[in-house]
Amino acid sequence: xxxxxxxxxxxxxxxxxxxxxxxxxxxxxxxxxxxxxxxxxxxxxxxxxxxxxxxxxxxxxxxxxxxxxxxxxxxxxxxxxxxxxxxxxxxxxxxxxxxxxxxxxxxxxxxxxxxxxxxxxxxxxxxxxxxxxxxxxxxxxxxxxxxxxxxxxxxxxxxxxxxxxxxxxxxxxxxxxxxxxxxxxxxxxxxxxxxxxxxxxxxxxxxxxxxxxxxxxxxxxxxxxxxxxxxxxxxxxxxxxxxxxxxxxxxxxxxxxxxxxxxxxxxxxxxxxxxxxxxxxxxxxxxxxxxxxxxxxxxxxxxxxxxxxxxxxxxxxxxxxxxxxxxxxxxxxxxxxxxxxxxxxxxxxxxxxxxxxxxxxxxxxxxxxxxxxxxxxxxxxxxxxxxxxxxxxxxxxxxxxxxxxxxxxxxxxxxxxxxxxxxxxxxxxxxxxxxxxxxxxxxxxxxxxxxxxxxxxxxxxx
Amino acid sequence: xxxxxxxxxxxxxxxxxxxxxxxxxxxxxxxxxxxxxxxxxxxxxxxxxxxxxxxxxxxxxxxxxxxxxxxxxxxxxxxxxxxxxxxxxxxxxxxxxxxxxx
Numbered sequence: 001x002x003x004x005x006x007x008x009x010x011x012x013x014x015x016x017x018x019x020x021x022x023x024x025x026x027x028x029x030x031x032x033x034x035x036x037x038x039x040x041x042x043x044x045x046x047x048x049x050x051x052x053x054x055x056x057x058x059x060x061x062x063x064x065x066x067x068x069x070x071x072x073x074x075x076x077x078x079x080x081x082x083x084x085x086x087x088x089x090x091x092x093x094x095x096x097x098x099x100x101x102x103x104x105x106x107x108x109x110x111x112x113x114x115x116x117x118x119x120x121x122x123x124x125x126x127x128x129x130x131x132x133x134x135x136x137x138x139x140x141x142x143x144x145x146x147x148x149x150x151x152x153x154x155x156x157x158x159x160x161x162x163x164x165x166x167x168x169x170x171x172x173x174x175x176x177x178x179x180x181x182x183x184x185x186x187x188x189x190x191x192x193x194x195x196x197x198x199x200x201x202x203x204x205x206x207x208x209x210x211x212x213x214x215x216x217x218x219x220x221x222x223x224x225x226x227x228x229x230x231x232x233x234x235x236x237x238x239x240x241x242x243x244x245x246x247x248x249x250x251x252x253x254x255x256x257x258x259x260x261x262x263x264x265x266x267x268x269x270x271x272x273x274x275x276x277x278x279x280x281x282x283x284x285x286x287x288x289x290x291x292x293x294x295x296x297x298x299x300x301x302x303x304x305x306x307x308x309x310x311x312x313x314x315x316x317x318x319x320x321x322x323x324x325x326x327x328x329x330x331x332x333x334x335x336x337x338x339x340x341x342x343x344x345x346x347x348x349x350x351x352x353x354x355x356x357x358x359x360x361x362x363x364x365x366x367x368x369x370x371x372x373x374x375x376x377x378x379x380x381x382x383x384x385x386x387x388x389x390x391x392x393x394x395x396x397x398x399x400x401x402x403x404x405x406x407x408x409x410x411x412x413x414x415x416x417x418x419x420x421x422x423x424x425x426x427x428x429x430x431x432x433x434x435x436x437x438x439x440x441x442x443x444x445x446x447x448x449x450x451x452x453x454x455x456x457x458x459x460x461x462x
Numbered sequence: 463x464x465x466x467x468x469x470x471x472x473x474x475x476x477x478x479x480x481x482x483x484x485x486x487x488x489x490x491x492x493x494x495x496x497x498x499x500x501x502x503x504x505x506x507x508x509x510x511x512x513x514x515x516x517x518x519x520x521x522x523x524x525x526x527x528x529x530x531x532x533x534x535x536x537x538x539x540x541x542x543x544x545x546x547x548x549x550x551x552x553x554x555x556x557x558x559x560x561x562x563x564x
Contacts, residue, residue: 001466002466005466005470009470009474012474012478013474013477013478013481016478016481016482016501017481019485019494019497019498019501020481020484020485020488020489020494020498025491025493025494028494028497029497032497032500032501035478035501035504036504039504039507039508042471042474042508042511043508043511045466046471046511046512046514046515047515048511048514048515048523050523051511051523051526051527054527054530055507055530058530058534059500059504059530059533062534063500063533063534063537066537066538066541067493067496067497067537067541070493070541070544070545071493073545074544074545074548074554076491076493076548076554089487089488090487090488092487093483093484093486093487093488094484096483096487097480097483097484100479100480100483101476101480104476104479104480105473105476108469108472108473372515372518372520373514373515373520373523377520378520378523378524378527380520381520381521381523381524382524382527385521385524386524389528393528393531393532396531396532396535397531397534397535399535400534400535400536400538400539401538403539403542404538404539404542407539407542407543407545407546408542408545408546
């Protein structure tokens with residue numbers, strides 16, 4: 001790695017020096033392209049692949065082509081620097097450069113660049129709470145994540161109100177009751193400092209947490225992602241199942257599906273039924289001696305349990321089946337995209353009491369953070385945090401475009417004046433010639449010209 | 463992780479910046495002065511990307527984007543100016559352009 005860096009940086013510096021010393025401007029431009037290519041390579045080494053590509057297209061592709069175009073258009077290849085004046089600037093420039101070098105070298109030499117900050121920033125974990133409590137008119141839950149890594153300070157990291165009366169059962173609604181240093185991240189995760197925590201889930205409204213109904217000590221290692229699925233266990237109590245979300249990419253051409261069973265009284269299996277079906281059961285007949293053809297993907301999961309599998313990309317007709325072969329929910333024409341990481345939480349939907357229960361497979365994308373420097377990561381920051389600057393830069397480009405068009409236009413005023421003068425001369429010349437011939441005086445020059453009657457635009461003299 | 467820390471990249475960016483500054487001060491050809499400015503902008507970009515990696519934040523990349531956009535706009539306008547000046551005076555030696563001197 002070091003030799004690679006040394007080689008590339010040597011080429012970059014060499015190309016920059018050659019650019020400065022060439023007399024031919026075209027050679028200078030070509031050496032600058034080499035330098036930009038080296039910088040793009042260094043971007044790749046710095047985990048910025050997207051920027052490297054932009055560097056190649058924008059700088060070496062667009063800007064340098066413009067430079068070369070202008071140099072060749074003007075024929076300014078061999079414009080020399082020997083104007084005689086300002087020769088002292090070279091010496092002054094060298095002195096300034098050495099002074100700048102000393103100023104810049106100071107922080108590096110005195111080791112001011114190294115800091116503790118990167119370690120602190122890297123030691124972060126992703127955390128989200130998923131509400132999978134079956135709908136009920138009476139219950140509101142609040143999940144709290146309390147920090148107790150250091151001396152039991154009980155710092156509240158995130159408070160999540162799980163409103164069971166909310167129609168969107170299966171969605172967690174993360175309120176802004178956040179203390180401590182936690183930053184909202186994508187896909188419903190919250191970033192918390194890595195460490196050991198006590199997770200407390202209490203029953204109450206969003207602001208007030210009475211006695212906890214669930215308490216568990218959990219360790220969140222750095223760069224990990226956790227989902228806390230709050231559900232109702234078989235005893236009718238609030239329980240939490242903890243998913244350590246594997247945010248690493250699945251195998252090539254596969255997607256990873258994680259199934260969480262949050263249905264209180266049933267075991268759930270996931271099967272691939274092949275053909276689209278409207279059946280309510282896998283059984284072939286009433287006595288259920290045989291089953292329709294299917295492929296079992298995930299075996300029976302008890303309530304609160306979870307498991308993962310990797311699926312080949314493609315389209316599937318999936319069905320969630322309970323222990324009695326009843327089909328609780330189908331996913332028709334389910335599209336398994338490669339690289340997708342998905343968590344499905346099977347929950348019972350709120351329904352009218354006494355009617356047949358319906359189920360829902362709520363989907364959560366588990367991709368916590370896109371890879372550093374990837375187009376997705378840059379795009380998210382660019383278009384969410386920096387939307388206004390992006391707009392302003394777009395305006396700047398527009399203004400520059402208009403400015404260039406105005407600059408590139410031939411000087412309109414001068415051209416109009418030239419045209420006016422030409423027309424006047426053209427119109428008056430025959431008349432003037434006649435006068436000149438008749439009088440024998442050279443009326444075309446000197447003060448005679450001013451005494452001539454003015455011509456009109458249609459060519460007739462007054 | 464990348465075994466190379468942030469310092470070598472900053473040193474390289476510094477050297478490139480100084481070369482660019484030298485070019486601006488020493489060359490009299492307006493197009494070469496422009497190219498030296500581009501070199502300086504690029505070295506600043508390199509420093510931004512290096513620090514972005516060091517801090518694990520993508521914000522540095524976003525600033526590099528803005529710098530690139532501004533550089534593109536600047537080059538377009540600047541080269542149009544140079545073409546106009548060349549058309550007017552048949553020279554792009556910046557020592558010849560003194561009519562705004564006080």
